Amino acid sequence: MVEVFDGAEASVVLERRWPNRFATLGDRFYTPMQPQGLPEPHWVAWSERCAELLGWQGQRDGLLQVLSGNASLPGMQPLASVYSGHQFGVWAGQLGDGRAHLLGELDTPSGPMEIQLKGAGLTPYSRMGDGRAVLRSSIREFLCSEAMAALGVPTTRALCITGSALPVRRETVETAAVVTRVAPSFIRFGHFEHFTHTAEDTEALRQLADFVIAHHYPECATLAQPYAALLEAVARKMAELMAWWQAVGFCHGVMNTDNMSILGLTIDYGPFGFLDAFDPGHVCNHSDHQGRYAYARQPNVGFWNVHALAQGLMPLIDDAEAALAALEPYKTAFPQALTRQMRAKLGLATAHDGDMALIDGLLKCMAADRADFSITFRRLAQFNSAEGASNDVVRDMFLDRPAFDAWAQAYGARLRAEGSVDAERAQRMNRVNPKFVLRNHLAEVAIRAAEQGDFSETHKLLKVLERPYDEQPEHSAYADFPPEWAQSIEVSCSS
Incomplete structure (x- = not known):
């Protein structure tokens, strides 16, 4: 990967510092890994709102090669992190960033933000995968990340999509794309589970927990049981997040512990969906044959996942009663948060x-x-x-x-x-009941056009979703009932 110093890139670099705090944890936590990048990349979509978050507004033209994984800015330290996790309730062992490269952490007007490329090639954790993402799933993740932010739901963000003619085989041959994701941290529940159940490295587990407390939950540091306090803080955040999901009718689809953010953010938009016809048993993921992650089950799965995090933290808490006590607030915080949200929805x-x-x-x-x-x-x-x-x-x-x-x-x-x-x-x-959400058929229309080289519908849909609570009468068709053909849309873990 080539370092870039001149042109528009320089104006970005000289004003920003890359603290890269995660990289200081050491090689037990990650593998230094340069992205493979995209051949002959082109822009697909760009979120100016996310760019403003980073202080990168107006800088798009100078960042195409960097955000496609073909070039590097001075200060970046690309890496792929290792973690483990439970998938569909079953222990899956070691996982890790199989197609994600953390470029580094950037000082921004909004505080330190990690910049990650999704789909930039193989890593040591790719297992049998190719490390790539396809245009179809990249558009869905990009649009939903920004739509959720506009709704007010805690979420990772998406800065942009870059695309390429590079073929990628899934059920059919598709084209490659890279999504640039942004978050204060991409640490997951699975990072903690890894050092307890896979690596069995209590020293590394303590280092990770201390890192998260120091940078994201400093209020826990001075308490008598800081690790139990961390667990309780995360449990409360997860309860609030589950209430948000239920209130806006959002189904995640892959609530595995490796897809749960330690910051209580919505992360890893794979086979997600917003409810059309209300069905509490709706399963948005075609791969979820048992319906484990059905809409009505999400709050209980959220608690199950926090319980799995508690097991991952047990070598540090070393007190089952303290761990159970730290989980208990979830049981009251979730119904309180959901009742508050639903009262607001009813006015x-x-x-x-x-x-x-x-x-x-x-x-x-x-x-x-x-x-x-x-x-x-x-x-x-x-x-x-x-x-x-x-x-x-x-x-x-x-x-x-x-x-x-x-x-x-x-x-x-x-x-x-x-x-x-x-x-x-x-x-x-x-102000609390959105007129516009990212329904599957809206995303599908944008994807079909994009696969023919027309990205205008993706751009238009982004602008509509950035104002979900406004009337926008000129875009009323985007708030209409889904067409009959929308019932045949299937989304799965294949991307």
């Missing part, structure tokens, strides 16, 4: 004892009639709380009209009881 300004029954009643009606998740909640902002109002705009979402009418009567009474003003409530609800 409830105060908390009443019967609110969860009201929320559950709506979800049961939606599930029975497979009402569209995003459209139903968005339309609910138009609900007329006056006694006897017909509310056809919401009622039309349901086949079982008497069931909806009974719920609507209870909802209207609840709103009147707190003196809700419909216009004010509508404004609040439209």
Whole structure:
């Protein structure tokens, strides 16, 4: 890989420092690894919002070769990290960055950020893979990373996609692409599991935990049991993240422990999906034959994963009671967070004892009639709380009209009881119920165009998804019901 010093790159480098803190951990944690890069790369997409996060706005033209893995900026220290993990509930042993290269950590206006290339070639951890990513999955990851950020969901970010004519074989022959991912850290639950269950290296485990505490959870350092405190802090973050996912109707699809961020971020967008017709048992990953990661099961799997992290930390905590106590807050933090989110989605300004029954009643009606998740909640902002109002705009979402009418009567009474003003409530609800989400068919349309060399739909869709709560009447088609052909779309672990 060639170092770049001149032109636009220099203006980026001279203003930024690369602390590369993860690299200081030593060779037990990673292998120094130069990306293989893409032959004759071209731009596919770029997020100016993510660029602003890095202080790289306006710098795109000077970074094509660097962000395709063909060149390096002074200060970068490319590496691939090692970790292990549970996949679909089964211990998988050593895994690692099989197609990801951490270029380094950059000082930014938003604090230190790690820059990672996904799809830049083989690493020692690629196992039977080729280390590449295809254009199809890269577009999905790029768009969803930025869409989730715009929704307010904790997530890793995506700066850009670069593409190439390089052929990559999956079910068919596709073309290669590289996604540039950004996060304060890409450390996963699996990093801790690795040093407990695979490498059996307690010294390295302690070094990793101390590193994470020092840089990301400093409040834990002064407590009597810092490692138990770390576990509790992560458990709380995971509970909040699960509440976010459930509230926006997001299904992750591969909630393996190696895909869980120690910072409580959404990470590794593979076979994800947003709910169309509401089905609590919806499984978005065609490879998940047992439905382990179905939408309704995500909160319990989140707890299972935190429990696996606890097992990974046990050599440091060395007290089963302390570990169990650290996990306990998840059980209350998740329902509290979800109730808070759902109250907001219903526009409830105060908390009443019967609110969860009201929320559950709506979800049961939606599930029975497979009402569209995003459209139903968005339309609910138009609900007329006056006694006897017909509310056809919401009622039309349901086949079982008497069931909806009974719920609507209870909802209207609840709103009147707190003196809700419909216009004010509508404004609040439209700030938490997105009009636009990355539905599978929208991504598929963008992908099909991109595979023909037309990236304009990807660019347009990104701009729409950056403002998910705004009306955007000129883009109303992106908020419509999915077409019938969308039901045939299958996403799997193949990418």
